[in-house]
Amino acid sequence: MEQGDVYLYMITIEEAIGLAKAFTESQGELSPGIYFASSMPKELTDFYYFDFLLVDKDGKPADVMVGGAPGFSIDKRNGEAKILGWGKYHELKI
Numbered sequence: 001m002e003q004g005d006v007y008l009y010m011i012t013i014e015e016a017i018g019l020a021k022a023f024t025e026s027q028g029e030l031s032p033g034i035y036f037a038s039s040m041p042k043e044l045t046d047f048y049y050f051d052f053l054l055v056d057k058d059g060k061p062a063d064v065m066v067g068g069a070p071g072f073s074i075d076k077r078n079g080e081a082k083i084l085g086w087g088k089y090h091e092l093k094i
């Protein structure tokens with residue numbers, strides 16, 4: 001599709017939350033007993049943004065700190081997940 005094309009279907013926020021859950025679960029165990037989860041989404045023009053959260057095996061917030069990307073996006077047009085680094089995060093001013 002070219003710029004200016006009209007999309008007939010855009011992913012809903014509910015669908016984006018489900019895709020985000022599947023994406024974080026697909027990342028596996030980050031370190032022993034620590035997993036990724038995601039925040040509630042922030043809606044932007046072309047995508048939904050999610051912060052990465054760290055949780056234990058029961059889904060409770062993990063009391064750890066790690067370096068890395070702050071979050072990821074779910075594209076509204078195709079549902080694709082994309083990790084966003086700190087540079088893009090600051091550029092978006094979210």
